[in-house]
Amino acid sequence: MNYLIVFLGAGIGGAGRHGVNVLAARLFGTAFPAGTLVINVLGCLMIGIVAGIFAFRGHLPQEMRLFLTTGILGGFTTFSAFSLDAALLWERGEAGLAALYVGGSLVLSLVAVAAGLALTRTMLAGGVV
Known part of the structure; x- marks a missing residue:
């Protein structure tokens, strides 16, 4: 049952993310990822509110927590979950772990995207895909 709850919430969150991206593109154009910025900030605000309520x-x-946080907000943006995890580490007095988590997430995620692009480029150039 919990998987169904998360599934339904993620659908709502994903649809909301798409809607914000479309609206931001209409309002601000596509030269800057304003939609993603708005989504990440709004998602972080909302997960802070939800975490505070709980x-x-x-x-x-x-x-309800699963539906709202893992479901809706997880479908809307995983940046909110990342930010909450970092804030909780900081609040527990684990500043070093919080910094490691933030820095590691940023660096490893960028490296992973670059590796995925390079791998795909190589595979497509070699006719593998």
């Missing part, structure tokens, strides 16, 4: 009103059902 922290201070802990009696809410786990299914």
